[in-house]
Amino acid sequence: MENIKGMINEIIFKNEDNGYTVATLETDDDEITIVGCLPTLSLGETIKVTGKWINHKIYGPQFEVESFMIDTPSSVDGIIAYLSSGMIKGVGPKIAEKIVQKFGVDTINIIQSNPDLLTQIDGIGRKKAEQIGKSFEKERELRNLIINLAPYGIGPNICFRIYKKYKNNSIKIVTENPYKLAQDIKGIGFKLADDIAKKLGISPYSKDRIAQGIIYTLKQSTSEGHTFLPKNILVNKAKEILNIEESYIKDEIISLALDNQVQIEKENVYLIPYYISENGVCKKIIQLASYEFEDLQIDIDEKINEIEKDENITLAQNQKKAIKEAIKNGVFVLTGGPGTGKTTTINTIIRIFESINMKVVLAAPTGRAAKRMSETTNKQAKTIHRLLEMGYSQDDEELVFMKNEDDPLDADVVIIDEVSMVDIILMYNLLKGIKLGTKVILVGDSDQLPSVGAGNVLKDIISSNIISCVKLDEIFRQSKESMIIVNAHKINKGESVLLNQKNKDFYFIQRTENEDILNEILNLVDKRIPNYYKIDKLKDIQILSPMRKGDLGVINLNNMLQNILNPKSKFKNEEIFQNRIFRVGDKVMQIKNNYNKKWETCDQSEKGEGVYNGDIGYIYEIDKEERIIYVIFDENKIAKYEYSELDELEHSFCTTIHKSQGSEFPVVIMPICWAPPMLLSRNLLYTGVTRAKKLVVLVGDIKYLDFMIKNNRIYSRYSNLKNKLSMFRQEGLID
Numbered sequence: 001m002e003n004i005k006g007m008i009n010e011i012i013f014k015n016e017d018n019g020y021t022v023a024t025l026e027t028d029d030d031e032i033t034i035v036g037c038l039p040t041l042s043l044g045e046t047i048k049v050t051g052k053w054i055n056h057k058i059y060g061p062q063f064e065v066e067s068f069m070i071d072t073p074s075s076v077d078g079i080i081a082y083l084s085s086g087m088i089k090g091v092g093p094k095i096a097e098k099i100v101q102k103f104g105v106d107t108i109n110i111i112q113s114n115p116d117l118l119t120q121i122d123g124i125g126r127k128k129a130e131q132i133g134k135s136f137e138k139e140r141e142l143r144n145l146i147i148n149l150a151p152y153g154i155g156p157n158i159c160f161r162i163y164k165k166y167k168n169n170s171i172k173i174v175t176e177n178p179y180k181l182a183q184d185i186k187g188i189g190f191k192l193a194d195d196i197a198k199k200l201g202i203s204p205y206s207k208d209r210i211a212q213g214i215i216y217t218l219k220q221s222t223s224e225g226h227t228f229l230p231k232n233i234l235v236n237k238a239k240e241i242l243n244i245e246e247s248y249i250k251d252e253i254i255s256l257a258l259d260n261q262v263q264i265e266k267e268n269v270y271l272i273p274y275y276i277s278e279n280g281v282c283k284k285i286i287q288l289a290s291y292e293f294e295d296l297q298i299d300i301d302e303k304i305n306e307i308e309k310d311e312n313i314t315l316a317q318n319q320k321k322a323i324k325e326a327i328k329n330g331v332f333v334l335t336g337g338p339g340t341g342k343t344t345t346i347n348t349i350i351r352i353f354e355s356i357n358m359k360v361v362l363a364a365p366t367g368r369a370a371k372r373m374s375e376t377t378n379k380q381a382k383t384i385h386r387l388l389e390m391g392y393s394q395d396d397e398e399l400v401f402m403k404n405e406d407d408p409l410d411a412d413v414v415i416i417d418e419v420s421m422v423d424i425i426l427m428y429n430l431l432k433g434i435k436l437g438t439k440v441i442l443v444g445d446s447d448q449l450p451s452v453g454a455g456n457v458l459k460d461i462i463s464s465n466i467i468s469c470v471k472l473d474e475i476f477r478q479s480k481e482s483m484i485i486v487n488a489h490k491i492n493k494g495e496s497v498l499l500n501q502k503n504k505d506f507y508f509i510q511r512t513e514n515e516d517i518l519n520e521i522l523n524l525v526d527k528r529i530p531n532y533y534k535i536d537k538l539k540d541i542q543i544l545s546p547m548r549k550g551d552l553g554v555i556n557l558n559n560m561l562q563n564i565l566n567p568k569s570k571f572k573n574e575e576i577f578q579n580r581i582f583r584v585g586d587k588v589m590q591i592k593n594n595y596n597k598k599w600e601t602c603d604q605s606e607k608g609e610g611v612y613n614g615d616i617g618y619i620y621e622i623d624k625e626e627r628i629i630y631v632i633f634d635e636n637k638i639a640k641y642e643y644s645e646l647d648e649l650e651h652s653f654c655t656t657i658h659k660s661q662g663s664e665f666p667v668v669i670m671p672i673c674w675a676p677p678m679l680l681s682r683n684l685l686y687t688g689v690t691r692a693k694k695l696v697v698l699v700g701d702i703k704y705l706d707f708m709i710k711n712n713r714i715y716s717r718y719s720n721l722k723n724k725l726s727m728f729r730q731e732g733l734i735d
């Protein structure tokens with residue numbers, strides 16, 4: 001293989017479909033013809049090509065390119081990206097742009113050989129010019145990386161991660177095996193790696209490509225909730241994205257299994273962490289449940305009587321049964337719909353355990369659910385992540401939990417709320433942090449949507465029938481007053497709901513056309529509801545939609561609602577990011593867990609870390625100069641978002657029902673209209689309706705409401721926890 005460097009002088013031919021290009025390259029001492037897959041080339045670009053000379057029958061000697069690297073960027077974007085990446089103190093995007101405007105593609109040469117010239121730019125003194133020059137020398141590899149990867153749409157943030165991982169081998173790895181990035185670097189998925197590979201001319205049959213395509217397919221399926229895929233389904237799905245013959249995929253699955261990257265179990269293919277978690281959860285649950293406790297020496301009936309007297313309440317038979325089971329067993333599940341007395345039962349259980357000095361610890365999967373649990377129990381509840389003392393591995397990429405089998409939680413009883421939201425990986429980590437002899441009580445509503453992450457944990461545990469479980473189904477008097485609760489139960493049973501009863505809290509407004517539904521929703525939020533109920537239209541009303549796209553999907557509703565609830569104003573800064581306008585005052589939602597996002601209270605009296613998927617906040621300030629958006633969460637916690645982090649935020653005047661899980665709002669408004677049948681499901685409607693505390697207003701066509709109530713088809717997930725639990729128990733496969 002030979003390397004040649006030069007500038008593209010002419011593009012003689014380019015096949016837009018496969019990127020095959022014939023071009024002339026002006027080198028230091030010659031002009032040569034190069035051929036190969038070079039889809040991203042532009043005139044004037046300096047590139048380094050690797051390949052070999054061939055002699056074409058008609059055209060004579062040509063250089064056949066195996067791979068290439070852009071030496072200076074096709075546009076000046078790369079230079080701007082590097083200069084404004086924050087690497088050089090005092091140089092932000094504005095100065096970067098000025099430099100590039102002045103020196104164009106010569107910028108790099110000037111910075112390297114004559115940085116003094118930078119002083120011609122307003123805002124750059126001799127010292128800063130020197131600093132820029134020095135930083136160029138010092139971080140040569142990183143700079144090259146940022147500049148070279150910009151044309152592929154890879155920004156400086158990801159380049160930093162690549163550099164951190166591979167150091168001075170970065171460019172070599174990126175060009176030789178971009179698929180490695182998909183495996184090692186957060187933020188680079190298979191598609192992006194495949195794109196880079198294509199541009200570098202890597203064969204579609206490359207082993208790395210097939211392997212990463214299979215892993216990508218499995219990762220996709222875990223994000224759809226599956227813990228594994230049956231092999232034939234995996235092959236078909238991978239074929240769709242890899243576009244190659246099945247036999248290559250089948251062979252590579254075997255290779256991956258031999259290489260310990262996937263696990264094949266009875267024709268089911270797992271990514272290793274999911275396999276370990278599914279088996280781990282199963283084993284630990286059985287161990288915890290089979291633990292033989294010493295007699296607690298309490299008269300439970302007497303304790304219950306005492307509490308009933310104190311609280312002036314008569315617990316239902318099922319509640320009493322739940323209390324006894326929770327006290328007796330190593331693992332216990334309490335489930336039931338809204339208003340069925342789960343909290344009352346849990347509070348009694350806590351009181352009994354604490355009366356005999358047992359240490360009870362509470363947690364829930366999200367910050368909001370933990371906050372609610374603290375309020376209803378009057379006892380501190382943490383997120384599961386905090387409980388397990390989450391931190392980061394040395395390279396900052398992986399989450400690690402300080403509480404684990406080596407240093408388990410110091411607790412006699414661990415109670416977890418909203419378990420329907422806990423996925424298999426989190427459940428495994430939680431159980432690893434619990435020692436044998438600690439009692440585990442899992443509480444949740446198994447009819448709600450399952451966890452966002454993979455697995456069907458709560459449902460599988462309940463339906464395995466091997467763990468003690470009580471389902472509360474009686475709606476108590478106070479709850480019966482609420483049509484929200486009554487209707488939620490009706491929906492759950494597939495019965496028609498009671499609508500529009502006077503002075504109640506559950507309304508349906510019939511509209512058939514999407515446009516009318518939309519207008520009615522806008523009118524309700526803007527005028528009717530705030531005027532009548534005297535509430536804050538921005539904070540207290542939440543619009544929930546089953547879907548993202550379409551007239552009544554989240555994206556369109558957010559645009560419309562932004563115009564009404566937070567219109568453009570010369571007093572409010574705004575910034576456009578990926579076609580969305582972020583404006584001071586906007587209601588926004590964090591859309592992924594960011595455990596180390598720092599926040600500080602307004603008066604700076606308290607600081608902390610962690611903003612979680614589903615947390616809702618408001619844009620407080622936009623600093624255009626520093627390119628930072630400040631968002632205020634929970635009334636007084638302010639978190640800072642660089643513009644490059646804005647993909648973590650979404651407008652949330654309206655959110656999907658999925659994202660609303662674990663939250664509650666005073667008022668919920670939902671459009672009821674045509675959508676793909678998998679989105680018109682009973683448990684989606686049920687989850688949406690049960691988010692409301694004071695008022696539900698459904699707007700749309702009653703026929704779709706009926707359809708949703710009847711549509712009990714739950715889109716099943718591939719999960720083997722239920723079967724494994726039954727099997728492990730029967731076959732006694734515990735060490």
Ligand SMILES: Nc1ncnc2c1ncn2[C@@H]1O[C@H](COP(=O)(O)OP(=O)(O)OP(=O)(O)O)[C@@H](O)[C@H]1O
Nearest residue numbers: 314315316337338339340341342343344476478479
């Ligand atoms: N045995 C009982 N007798 C009378 N009222 C009860 C009883 N148990 C609970 N309640 C009341 O019913 C209402 C709902 O109870 P609780 O909050 O415990 O239910 P929940 O299942 O936790 O509800 P949600 O899921 O909606 O939070 C409360 O007002 C509670 O005081």
